[in-house]
Amino acid sequence: MIRDLVIDSITIEGLRGFNNAQTIKFDGAHALISGKMGTGKSSTLCAIEWALFGDIAHIRCSESRTQAEFINANKIDQKARVLLKLKGSDGDYVIQREKHAKKRDSYLTFSTPNGELEGDVAANKIYSIFGTFEDFHRAIFLHQEAVRAILTENPEERDMALDRLFGLERTRELMSAIPLRLVRKEHEKLDYAKTKVEERIKGATKQAEVEMNKAKKEAFELGLKREEINFQTCRKRFEEIIKNILSVAEDCNVGKPSFLEPSSEDNVSKGLKKAKEVIKSCRMQITASSKIDELQRDRRQINEAKKRLENALTELKNATEEYEKMEKNWGTIEQMEKQEKALKKREQELKNERENIDSTSRLVADGIEVLSKQELKKCPICETKISSKNVLSRLKTKVSVKLEARLSKIGDERNNIREKLLQLADNRKGISKAITKMEEAKEEKHEVEEELGKMLKSKLKDKKLLEEAKEGLSRLNKDLKKAEKALNKKNEVLQEIEDSADICRAIVRVLDKESEYEKIKETFAEEDSQIEILKTQINEMSALFTRLQRISDAIATAQINLARQFIDKGEKKISDYYSRLCGHPYYNSVRIDIDQRNVKGVQKNTYNIKAFNNREGKETLISTRFSTGQMNCAALSIFLSLSSMLERRQEFVILDDPSQNLDPEHKKSLVKVLRDVALENQVIIATQDTELEEEINASFKPKGGFTHMRYEGWTKEGPIIKISKM
Amino acid sequence: MVGLIDLVLKDLKNSGADPETLGLWKSISMWYEEGGPDVVEEEITKKIKEIKTIARKQLKETKEIMPKKKKKKTKR
Numbered sequence: 001m002i003r004d005l006v007i008d009s010i011t012i013e014g015l016r017g018f019n020n021a022q023t024i025k026f027d028g029a030h031a032l033i034s035g036k037m038g039t040g041k042s043s044t045l046c047a048i049e050w051a052l053f054g055d056i057a058h059i060r061c062s063e064s065r066t067q068a069e070f071i072n073a074n075k076i077d078q079k080a081r082v083l084l085k086l087k088g089s090d091g092d093y094v095i096q097r098e099k100h101a102k103k104r105d106s107y108l109t110f111s112t113p114n115g116e117l118e119g120d121v122a123a124n125k126i127y128s129i130f131g132t133f134e135d136f137h138r139a140i141f142l143h144q145e146a147v148r149a150i151l152t153e154n155p156e157e158r159d160m161a162l163d164r165l166f167g168l169e170r171t172r173e174l175m176s177a178i179p180l181r182l183v184r185k186e187h188e189k190l191d192y193a194k195t196k197v198e199e200r201i202k203g204a205t206k207q208a209e210v211e212m213n214k215a216k217k218e219a220f221e222l223g224l225k226r227e228e229i230n231f232q233t234c235r236k237r238f239e240e241i242i243k244n245i246l247s248v249a250e251d252c253n254v255g256k257p258s259f260l261e262p263s264s265e266d267n268v269s270k271g272l273k274k275a276k277e278v279i280k281s282c283r284m285q286i287t288a289s290s291k292i293d294e295l296q297r298d299r300r301q302i303n304e305a306k307k308r309l310e311n312a313l314t315e316l317k318n319a320t321e322e323y324e325k326m327e328k329n330w331g332t333i334e335q336m337e338k339q340e341k342a343l344k345k346r347e348q349e350l351k352n353e354r355e356n357i358d359s360t361s362r363l364v365a366d367g368i369e370v371l372s373k374q375e376l377k378k379c380p381i382c383e384t385k386i387s388s389k390n391v392l393s394r395l396k397t398k399v400s401v402k403l404e405a406r407l408s409k410i411g412d413e414r415n416n417i418r419e420k421l422l423q424l425a426d427n428r429k430g431i432s433k434a435i436t437k438m439e440e441a442k443e444e445k446h447e448v449e450e451e452l453g454k455m456l457k458s459k460l461k462d463k464k465l466l467e468e469a470k471e472g473l474s475r476l477n478k479d480l481k482k483a484e485k486a487l488n489k490k491n492e493v494l495q496e497i498e499d500s501a502d503i504c505r506a507i508v509r510v511l512d513k514e515s516e517y518e519k520i521k522e523t524f525a526e527e528d529s530q531i532e533i534l535k536t537q538i539n540e541m542s543a544l545f546t547r548l549q550r551i552s553d554a555i556a557t558a559q560i561n562l563a564r565q566f567i568d569k570g571e572k573k574i575s576d577y578y579s580r581l582c583g584h585p586y587y588n589s590v591r592i593d594i595d596q597r598n599v600k601g602v603q604k605n606t607y608n609i610k611a612f613n614n615r616e617g618k619e620t621l622i623s624t625r626f627s628t629g630q631m632n633c634a635a636l637s638i639f640l641s642l643s644s645m646l647e648r649r650q651e652f653v654i655l656d657d658p659s660q661n662l663d664p665e666h667k668k669s670l671v672k673v674l675r676d677v678a679l680e681n682q683v684i685i686a687t688q689d690t691e692l693e694e695e696i697n698a699s700f701k702p703k704g705g706f707t708h709m710r711y712e713g714w715t716k717e718g719p720i721i722k723i724s725k726m
Numbered sequence: 727m728v729g730l731i732d733l734v735l736k737d738l739k740n741s742g743a744d745p746e747t748l749g750l751w752k753s754i755s756m757w758y759e760e761g762g763p764d765v766v767e768e769e770i771t772k773k774i775k776e777i778k779t780i781a782r783k784q785l786k787e788t789k790e791i792m793p794k795k796k797k798k799k800t801k802r
Contacts, residue, residue, distance in 0.1 A: 170758075171730055177763035178754070179770055186774050190781050197788055531788065537781035544773060547747040550738065551754065558733040 004089050005129070005650045006682040007048070011083040014075035015050065016043040018718040021081070024709065028087050030678055030702050032726075033686040034693045035711030040719030041686040045656050046070070049141060051084040051097045052126055053133040054106050071101045074716060078102065088113075095126065130650065141654040142639050155606065162592070162607045163559075166566045171559040172604065178552050180545070181601040187541040194534050208520045212513035219506040231265065234507040237500060238262045238271060244497045245278050251490075252282040269508050275501050279494050286494075290487045292480065298455075299476040305452040306469040312448050313462065316441035323434040330427040340424050347417045354410045357403050364399050368392060556603035560596055563605050567592050570641045577637035578611075581669050582630055587611035587620060590634050609638065629661040636670065640677050652682035659692040671695045678702035697726060731755045 006028040013021035017040050024044060033041045046056045056070060071080045078101040086093040091113030099106035110122035117125050130136050163172050219229060242259050249257055257278045260267040287293075330336060370376075371392040379386050449461055456472050458465060575589040582590075593608040611626070611634065612619045622634050636658060643653050655674075659667050671692070677683055683702070687693055700706060710722040734755075738748055757765045 173763040174730075174754070174758055174766065177758070177766040177770075179767055179774075182771070183774060186778060190778070193781075193785055197785065533784045534781055534788070537777050537784065540777050541774070541781075543746070544750075544777070547743075547750050548770070550741070550743055550747050551734065551751050554734040554737040554741070554743075554751070555730075557737050558730055561733070562730070 005086040005093060006088075006652050007684065008085040008087045008092070010044070010047055010051070010085070011081075012044065012047045012718075013082070014072045014077075014080040015047050015082060016040075016070050016072065017714055018043065018047075019072050019074050020717045022718045022721075024721065026682070026684070026707065028682055029704060030682055030700075030706035031684045031709060032693065032696050032700070032706055033684070033709045033711065034690075035688065037688050039711035039713060040721075041688070041711050042656060043719070045141070045654055045684075045686055047082045048084060048654065049133070049136065050080075051082040051095050052130060052136065054097060054099075054108065054123075055133055071099070095122075140643060140650060140652070142636070142656065142658060155608075159604065159606050163563070163605055166563050168559055168562055168605065171555055171562070175552060175555055175559070175602045175604065178548050178555075178602075180548055180552055183541065183545040183548060184601075187538065187545055190534070190538045190541055194531065194538060197534070198531065205517075205520050208513070208517040212510070212517045215506070215509045215513040219503075219510050222503050222506050224503060224506065229507050229510050231507075231511060234265075234268055234504055234511070235262045237504045237507075238268050241275055241497055241500050241504060242271070244493075244500075245275050248282050248490075248493060248497065249278055252285040254278065254281045254285050265508055265511055268504065269512075272501050272505050272508065275497070279498055279501075282494055283491065286487060286490045290483045292483045292487060295476055295480045295483060299473060299480065302452070302455055302469055302472055302476065305448055305455060306466065306473070309445065309448040309452055309466060309469070312441055312445035313466075316438065316445055319434060319438035319441050323431065323438055326427070326431045326434055330431065333428065333431060336424055336428055336431075340421065343417050343420055343424075347414060347421075350410045350414050350417075354407060354414075357407055357410070361400070361403050361407075364395055364403065368395050368400070371395070552603065556596060559603075559605055560594060563594050563607075567594060570644075573641040573644065574637055577640055577673055578634060580673055581637050581666065582633035583666075583669070584611065584626075584630060587613050587618075587625075589614055590622065590637060592638070609634070629663070629666065632661050633666060636673075640673065644677070644680055651680070652684065653677060654684045654686075656686045657688065658685065659687060659689045664691055664695075667692050667695055668699070671699050675700055675702060678706075700726075 007026045008028055009023055009025045011021055011023040012018040033044060035041050050056050050070075071078060079098060080101075081098045082096070084095045086095070092111075093113075094109075094111040096109045096111075097106050108119060108122045110117040110125055112125070130140065160169075160172070163169055216229070239262065242262075246256065249255065257274060259271045259274060262268045262271060331339075371388050375388045376386060377388070378384065445462075449465055452465055452469055453459060456465075456468050458468050460468055571591060574591065578584075578590040579588060589612045591610055591612060593610050595606050595608070596603050597606045598604075609622050610619045611622050622631060626634060640653070659670060662670065667689070674683055674685065674696075678700070679702070683706075685692075685696065687696075696706075697708070706726050708724045708726050710724070712720045712722055714720065731751075734751060735748065738751060743751075753769070754766055757769045
């Protein structure tokens with residue numbers, strides 16, 4: 001594995017502020033890149049990461065995108081080109097990347113002492129030397145935006161990254177490739193299927209046994225004995241049934257049925273079915289020929305007609321009695337009409353009289369009025385001498401009073417006549433109703449007499465006809481009893497055959513169920529061996545799971561041990577850097593804690609970065625407890641330690657603006673630490689912090705000195721860089 | 727990877743793993759060397775399928791010779 005590369009030079013053209021090609025020489029030595037903000041320091045460092053990965057961390061312009069904002073706008077050919085030259089013990093490594101603004105992909109070539117590579121092959125080679133783009137940022141290039149990322153990023157991503165940095169990504173891959181969950185799931189599935197089959201076999205046997213016992217119980221209930229339940233008895237009985245059936249079928253005229261030879265249970269069973277059908281046909285035939293239905297129908301009809309006649313006679317009797325009673329009380333209709341006529345005549349007479357009295361009354365009233373107004377001495381009509389007072393008194397007392405009395409009498413008499421007339425009308429209505437009822441009863445009686453007469457073939461009427469109907473019914477009942485007796489006799493014969501068939505059927509059923517049970521038992525014995533094979537496969541799956549589980553556990557152990565080895569190796573260095581850089585008043589050391597957790601059935605390493613107080617045995621998670629400056633110090637100590645001990649480390653470290661949030665004292669400590677780092681690595685520091693710049697110039701002093709590159713401004717061609725050897 | 731293979735093998739031996747487990751680990755490490763994690767997964771899945779195929783065949787045969795479930799008569 002290549003681990004000793006240092007940066008020799010970088011040539012940048014058309015990238016960000018760089019227009020024409022400009023070569024910055026490092027010669028494998030340490031370098032301080034200083035300058036004000038926006039003078040091209042970061043662009044120089046960006047060029048290194050872009051050359052290696054085709055990506056720039058704070059732009060994240062991946063090759064799959066077409067944006068080319070990092071290509072210099074004044075570049076005529078619209079191309080960015082970077083040539084990164086690295087030096088190793090075995091020779092030079094030259095990486096060249098080129099991209100056109102309008103093209104999506106960049107073109108990569110990688111020249112190594114062993115040959116020229118290009119495209120994906122070159123990219124894979126770079127990955128094998130520097131790790132992923134993210135790993136490069138965790139251990140080689142500490143970007144100004146990413147100082148604290150290692151402490152604050154998603155724990156899962158951090159776990160993966162640290163595994164990669166420790167060279168454990170293969171272990172991780174291998175763990176994930178062992179499908180433990182799948183094996184367990186398949187094992188469970190097979191086991192479930194086996195249980196189901198076993199249950200089904202048990203269930204079927206039990207069911208057959210239950211059915212067999214039920215058939216036996218039914219047979220015993222029919223009076224059979226155990227020794228009778230055999231095919232010989234069954235056959236004998238069946239032959240008897242056939243004999244009887246043939247005889248009955250002939251009697252009933254249902255044709256001669258044919259039966260199979262009762263040589264087997266199956267034939268007997270079929271024969272019994274056929275016998276059942278024949279018995280059914282016979283039953284229908286004898287019922288049809290017995291005329292019972294016909295007799296029953298006649299009896300029902302005569303009975304109904306008889307009842308109706310009885311009702312009609314009662315109805316007629318009642319209606320006649322009612323009419324006669326009315327006639328006795330009120331007279332005939334003619335008498336009533338006569339009476340009504342007389343009353344109406346009298347009423348007319350009274351009406352006329354009243355009208356006469358009314359005119360006389362008006363005349364008397366006029367006379368009274370005249371006499372009460374003037375005192376007449378002569379009668380105005382006959383000129384006879386009169387005394388007004390006398391005439392007035394006589395008119396008032398004798399004429400007027402008498403007239404009023406008469407009027408009252410007429411009124412009373414007229415009221416009386418009206419009441420009588422109303423009564424007469426009611427009576428007439430009642431008598432008419434009674435007559436109608438009587439007529440209707442007569443009509444019904446006549447109708448029923450006709451009907452019943454037809455049924456009985458009789459011309460008798462009234463009660464005589466009823467007597468005739470009674471006699472007819474009695475005759476029908478006798479016939480019916482006779483027919484029923486004959487039918488019952490035939491049915492009894494059929495029933496006997498049917499009972500015998502039932503017994504035969506019960507024997508067949510028991511024999512059938514017994515054989516079914518035996519068959520299942522036989523099959524069960526066979527299935528046991530089948531289940532055994534299934535069990536072997538399940539055990540095989542279980543064994544595979546156990547083996548894979550053991551292997552997985554062993555890999556997990558190896559994984560944690562390897563990670564622990566790395567961490568133990570670097571622990572002293574991390575704590576040393578931390579105590580020198582941070583000088584925390586309470587937590588005096590920092591450590592990467594390792595544990596394992598189960599992620600979807602796979603054991604994976606998980607890392608926590610914690611600070612400790614060794615004297616009091618207290619610990620805390622750095623990301624949740626420390627200030628930004630303290631967190632920067634912790635992150636720097638971890639970064640610098642990791643960069644010196646990791647799988648894919650190289651002999652150079654790039655720090656972009658590492659003094660963020662540090663006070664002058666901590667900056668001094670940082671320079672001292674960097675001096676130690678420079679003993680093993682080429683250190684390239686970019687900063688805009690003049691305090692740090694001064695401190696580096698004053699006390700960095702690595703072996704062989706360092707190059708100070710001052711970025712002082714821009715021309716159209718690119719940044720103005722003044723280089724001095726320190 | 728060689729280091730990891732030996733480490734795992736050592737751990738398995740120390741924990742008294744049977745020869746089949748050791749053999750399986752050797753196969754896994756060989757598959758990984760040959761084609762990476764995909765081949766490992768593929769080969770183990772193949773093994774699972776082999777067991778499953780035999781088991782399913784047996785299961786099918788067993789079901790075939792088993793008494794059929796009687797259908798319940800539906801009353802009309």
